[in-house]
Amino acid sequence: MKCPFCSHPDTQVVETREAEDGGFIRRRRQCGGCDKRFTTYERPEVSYPAIVKKDGRRIEYDRSKLSGSFSLALRKRPVSTEQVDTAIERIEEKLRNLGMREVQSSRIGELVMHELKKLDKVAYIRFASVYRSFEDIEDFKSVMDEVRT
Structure with a gap:
């Protein structure tokens, strides 16, 4: 995943947590270029008609x-x-x-x-x-x- 600050292509997952209801996963990431941290969320993709x-x-x-x-x-x-x-x-x-x-x-x-x-x-x-x-x-x-x- 690209860093939202410097667009460096290499980021590392530092911490992973599942939401209380289990609906999504929260990941803390750190950029390999600028060392800034940011959060991403993963949710299942559901298709509706x-x-x-x-x-x-x-x-x-x-x-x-x-x-x-x-x-x-x-x-x-x-x-x-x-x-x-x-x-x-x-x-x-x-x-x-x-x-x-x-x-x-x-x-x-x-x-x-x-x-x-x-x-x-x-x-x-x-x-x-x-x-x-x-x-x-x-x-x-x-x-x-x-x-x-």
Whole structure:
């Protein structure tokens, strides 16, 4: 690995630690040219299916978009960050387990709705109103009736 300070091609690993959750490895390195130290992180590379939008475009999976959807729906709601992270991880696990190269964005929307319904009913209705493009109050009423049962 090249040194980020002097671009010397030879660096040596001085210390290696595994993260508490085992999700990545932290390595302290020292440059053979300038003797400066720096840290690198190794994470496993996981591939997710491409997302096929309604208009047919294909985009890469982006966790931040999923997180943003949850944040909007859960704005000012009593749901912890840990609960949201766990919900996103469940969605990502389902995407990996599909074993497909592509997945429709509508499938991800349904997975988000399923997780929101378990986390917070108000957030579920907020997300559903945008996701399903509610036209009138009857659309809201039908989702509220669904939540009550």
